[in-house]
Amino acid sequence: MKTHFLKAAAVAAVVLASAPAVAQQASVLVVNLDRVVNESAAGRAAGTELKAKAEAISAKDKSLAEKFKTEEDALTKQKDSVEKGIMQPAQFEANVRGYQERRNKDIQDFNKLRVDFQRSQAYVVEQITAGAAPIIQEVMRERGASLVVKEGALEAFSNTLDITSTVVQRLDQKLPKVSTTPPPAPAQPATPATPPKK
Numbered sequence: 001m002k003t004h005f006l007k008a009a010a011v012a013a014v015v016l017a018s019a020p021a022v023a024q025q026a027s028v029l030v031v032n033l034d035r036v037v038n039e040s041a042a043g044r045a046a047g048t049e050l051k052a053k054a055e056a057i058s059a060k061d062k063s064l065a066e067k068f069k070t071e072e073d074a075l076t077k078q079k080d081s082v083e084k085g086i087m088q089p090a091q092f093e094a095n096v097r098g099y100q101e102r103r104n105k106d107i108q109d110f111n112k113l114r115v116d117f118q119r120s121q122a123y124v125v126e127q128i129t130a131g132a133a134p135i136i137q138e139v140m141r142e143r144g145a146s147l148v149v150k151e152g153a154l155e156a157f158s159n160t161l162d163i164t165s166t167v168v169q170r171l172d173q174k175l176p177k178v179s180t181t182p183p184p185a186p187a188q189p190a191t192p193a194t195p196p197k198k
Contacts, residue, residue, distance in 0.1 A: 027143075027144055027145045027146045027147075028145060028146065028147060028148075028149055028161060029139065029140060029143060029145045029147075029148045029149070029161050029162075029163050030148070030149050030150075030151050030157050030161045030162045030163065030164075031136060031148050031149075031150065031151065031162070031163050031164050031167060032150075032151040032162070032164045033129060033132070033150060035164050035168070036128065036129070036132050036164060036167050036168055036171065037124075037125055037128050037129065039168050040128060040132075040168050040171050040172055040175075041171075041172040041176045041177070042124075042127070042128055042131070042171070042172075042175050042176060042177050042178045043124070043128055043178075045176075045177055045178075046124040046128075046177075046178055046180050049180045050117070050120060050121060050124070050180060053117055053120065053180075054117065057110075057113050057114060057117060060110060060113065061110065064106055064107075064110060067106070068103060068106075071099050071102075071103075072099075075092075075095060075096060075099060078092050078095060079092060115185075119182045119185060120180045120181065120182055122182070123179070123180070123181075123182035123183075124178055124179075124180055127175070127178040127179070128171070128175070128178060131171055131174060131175035131178075132167055132171050135167050135170045135171055135174070136148055136163070136167055138170075139163050139166055139167065139170075143163075148163070151164075
């Protein structure tokens with residue numbers, strides 16, 4: 001099964017209607033925004049970049065889990081040494097504090113990677129859907145349609161109403177590539193660190 005790294009949300013700039021409104025309209029077109037994002041040239045190129053980033057984050061997750069386990073195992077042995085009088089308690093406590101500080105720093109850095117990745121995903125979708133909006137409006141005018149409905153809002157419809165392929169084709173000409181680097185995020189209050197899964 002193909003994994004999509006991009007998922008289109010509602011596009012505020014495009015006139016999209018819910019299913020109940022469709023029954024009151026005589027001229028309706030349908031668009032699949034997820035396909036527009038994932039099948040467009042810009043979406044495919046960005047998806048390749050995002051896949052590489054996702055794989056790097058997964059590798060980092062595994063590396064940190066192994067690192068934490070190694071250090072925790074070492075501390076367990078040191079604790080045994082303290083109980084046997086081989087190591088001074090003060091030294092053991094200092095080692096524990098040092099480990100906790102390093103661990104918290106690693107977790108904060110890892111969480112930042114995940115947040116940055118999610119922002120990259122959202123930014124790609126934002127750029128593509130913004131680029132698709134005027135194209136959808138253009139196709140609406142050309143076909144004399146009253147509105148465009150998201151495909152998921154309908155149980156069934158004629159393929160002749162689906163403008164997704166047309167939108168993708170025109171979008172490829174007007175927006176062949178988008179950036180995966182979003183603008184700097186505004187400063188946020190610090191949040192508790194969430195450790196990577198083991």
